[in-house]
Amino acid sequence: MFEDLSTKLESAFKSVSGQARLSDINVAETVREIRRALLDADVNYEVARSLTSAVKEKALGQGGLASVTPGQQFTKIVYDELVSALGQEQEEITFSQVPPTVILIAGLQGSGKTTFSAKLAKWLKDQGKNPMLAAADVYRPAAVDQLRTLASDIDVPVHSIAEKDALRVAKEAVSEAKKAARDVLIIDTAGRMHVDEHMMDEVSRIRQTVNATEVLFVVDAMTGQDAVNTARQFNKQIDFDGVVLTKLDGDTRGGAAISIRNVVDKPIKFVSTGEKMDTISPFYPDRMAQRILGMGDVVTLVEKAQEQYDEVQARKLQSKLASNSFNLEDFYGQLQQIKKMGSMKDLVGMIPGMSKQLGDAEIDDDTMKPVEAIINSMTIEERRNPQIIKGSRRKRIAQGSGTTVREVNDLLKQFGQMKKMMKTMTKMNKAGRAMEGLKNLTGKRKFH
Missing domain, CATH: 3.40.50.300 (P-loop containing nucleotide triphosphate hydrolases)
Structure with a gap:
């Protein structure tokens, strides 16, 4: 949602980005583009006019701040006005003192x-x-x-x-x-x-x-x-x-x-x-x-993740990652957890900058179905030990999942690369924790 509006607002901010300061000219130009973007997004005319008038007044009324650029300053003003227009605070349901x-x-x-x-x-x-x-x-x-x-x-x-x-x-x-x-x-x-x-x-x-x-x-x-x-x-x-x-x-x-x-x-x-x-x-x-x-909306993304968070499972997963025994059975389980968090399109929109990077690419909940079909066509032994999946097994898995041998090969290759990356990250985390421990033991002495 809001991809088109986000793109147009970002384009509007270019008038002040890179400028030395906010001026009558670049503020007026940016405000005009913002109003046009809001109207194109089907925002009520009076609301669009009121919002952009407030943005213009605040932008011209602020002096330059040494710590932020004019582009950052202007974005903050627009953000504040959008929050105000949307209602400022979250309002909850009112519950009766006498049920129901x-x-x-x-x-x-x-x-x-x-x-x-x-x-x-x-x-x-x-x-x-x-x-x-x-x-x-x-x-x-x-x-x-x-x-x-x-x-x-x-x-x-x-x-x-x-x-x-x-x-x-x-x-x-x-x-x-x-x-x-x-x-x-x-x-x-x-x-x-x-x-x-x-x-x-x-x-x-x-x-x-x-x-x-x-x-x-x-x-x-x-x-x-x-x-x-x-x-x-x-x-x-x-x-x-x-x-x-x-x-x-x-x-x-x-x-x-x-x-x-x-x-x-x-x-x-x-x-x-x-x-x-x-x-x-x-x-x-x-x-x-x-x-x-x-x-993006990282807070909501984290909240959704926490709703599906199983502390016992997380510890088991962490242990598997540390011992490099993470397998396709574990990977499949993680996919199911992600699916419970909501639609892929909605989740992607919560990651800062991700919608912009993907552009017009279609994202739907069917994206992972071929992957799930491939894993479901494997035996338990194959999921737990992907390294045993050779030529004849790959052909059987492809036929059973309605995919091609190439797709099976791609999945196994990507899974192997992911395991290597996870192993590297685990080592880095261990090294970081060890270094932190040394710092705690030795005060402020630095280690190189």
């Missing part, structure tokens, strides 16, 4: 409400909550079945009824949640192809009847300004508490994310970047601003 906390999910049809409802249930469950879902989208064909299927995958109960009575579903769900000691109830409401009075009225009545703690409005980030306009209309009618941006992994220009906070004056609370149940995360304005400016 009732979270109402609203939005247009096709925005991803039902999928998000299940994702939110899983996310809350991972946070130690005990959630329950209610299928109040009683009009869309198969909506109830979809929610049941998703809920079954994450082992969360769903309350539904045969009749098309959304208000009754919501009321009964609250009673059921109390009986089952469920501390959070997520109600998936019906959407329409467009905003209409009946839908607004139904959501309003459900909110009043169940005394909803939180109302989240789900918008498809790919719809750009339409998403912002829909959010404005919904907010006038039901006064929601927060926004959820879905499909941020798609071909989105980013305009909705930057505009919506200012237009409706409500915080973005969650973002969703895929179909899998774990592709949801709280919204952090500073991290999003970093990604827009091409700085």
Whole structure:
């Protein structure tokens, strides 16, 4: 996401990069390019104008700093204004002091409400909550079945009824949640192809009847300004508490994310970047601003890694690396851990500078499938001892995995190179720790 906007903003900064200082001329030129980049990204006109006016005022009001270049100074100003436009601070869900906390999910049809409802249930469950879902989208064909299927995958109960009575579903769900000691109830409401009075009225009545703690409005980030306009209309009618941006992994220009906070004056609370149940995360304005400016998002990447981190497994892996016994079975296990962290495209976007280096290269979750197929076609002995895989074995593995002998050869060659690199890094780490130990023992004496 935001690749096009990031590229255009980087291009705009060239007007001040390499300059001795910020001046009226280079600031005006850069601000003009930034405004054009924001408008091209489908950012609301008033938001783009306000943001760039603030950038210009701050840039001209600052004197030159000896420690930073004009380009760095300008980037920091734009970063600060983007964070401000996106909401400044991360805002969490409000939980009721008396359970259950009732979270109402609203939005247009096709925005991803039902999928998000299940994702939110899983996310809350991972946070130690005990959630329950209610299928109040009683009009869309198969909506109830979809929610049941998703809920079954994450082992969360769903309350539904045969009749098309959304208000009754919501009321009964609250009673059921109390009986089952469920501390959070997520109600998936019906959407329409467009905003209409009946839908607004139904959501309003459900909110009043169940005394909803939180109302989240789900918008498809790919719809750009339409998403912002829909959010404005919904907010006038039901006064929601927060926004959820879905499909941020798609071909989105980013305009909705930057505009919506200012237009409706409500915080973005969650973002969703895929179909899998774990592709949801709280919204952090500073991290999003970093990604827009091409700085990556290392903090989120580390958090995702920590979610999959197994300390016992990590120690075993470290021991294998130290003894140079890391094999294809271990490598396959690490691939599965990476896959659990989210989509490859999203992960790559979190690494500073990686999106720029890859350019327009397509990155999808199928990239590693041939590698997995090759490893799965090996015997246990072959995975643990790759050095025994010679001509006839390679041919058999290629046939079994639907790949070519050349692809099998490439994998084995790359794995061998990776092992050598890991061995070198392990030795360097050992040497570094030994040197640090010597320094600690001998005070400040230097070793060469």
